[in-house]
Amino acid sequence: MNTNRLSKTMQASLIKQMTKENQASQIYLALGIWADSQGYGGVSNFLFRHAQEERNHMIKIMMYILERGGTPMVEAVEAPKQLPKNMTECFNLVLQHEIDNTNAIYGLVNQSMDEKDWATWNFAQWFVKEQIEEEKLALELIDKLKIAGGDRATDESLFALDKFLGDAPDEVTLARTSTADNPE
Template sequence: MDTNRLSKKIEDILNSQVTKEADAAQVYLSYGCWADSKGYGGIANYFFRHSGEERDHMMKVMQYIMERGGEVKITAIKAPPKSPKNLQECFEKTFQHEVDNTTAIYDIVNLAHDEKDWATYNFAQWFVKEQIEEEKLVMDLLDKLKIAGGPKASDESLFNLDTYLGQAPDDAPLARDASVNKPE
């Protein structure tokens, strides 16, 4: 008896997401190594933590595929991009990477909706919320770098930013959690 509750299309798109999450973990790992080589230990720590988070996302998708009776297919990932030229480029590339991942999550949601696969649709909603948070975190990084002086930031400003990121929480306040008493 076939117990696979996923269509071929859904199984394929979820397996593609497994690869995307593994790729994201590798990208963040490479950016962490780059940041460390430039003396940004706090920023490296931020990227290393987020590399682990991306692997956790990969595991969530893998577990879901298996729980629904599907087959997880592990594929090769591409080499991470070349090292950024500076912190501005690093954060901009990180943001673009998150936007691309959001698009991939929306593709899963749209396909699940079209196929009336409400279990997958519901499962993917966690990732929709997560991507809002991921994009917000990187937008905050870009804002903080801009305040520090952007590409022309002083060493002291970059030191303060590095220290902040080494201690910053791994989640961002979201609009859905805001209230009059707690706007952020």
């Protein structure tokens, strides 16, 4: 008896999203390394925490596929292609990445509706809510940098921004314990 409750196309799409989340983790790691090499330990710590959060998202999808009787696969990811030249570019890369990920999540939602796969539609709603928060966070980073002076920010204002991000809460919870009402 076939116990896979996911269509082949939905399973393939979920695996693709797993890979996208894994790629996101690698992008955040690369950006964190860049920030650290520039002397921004607080920014790098913030980005490293987000790398772990993205990995948790990948595992959340992996566990869902398993719970639905499917077989997830870990696919190879590319090395990040672009490193920033400055903090503005770094935060813009974060925002662009989150927008791309939001669009991919919307694709899963649309596919689940087309297939009338209400379990996956319900599961994907957690990610929809998460992406609202992720895009908001990226926009707040950009706003904080603009307030600090953007590309013309003084060393003192960049130091304050770096300290602010370094002092942000450090704990990243396991994806398995997250819900739509409590994504943390």
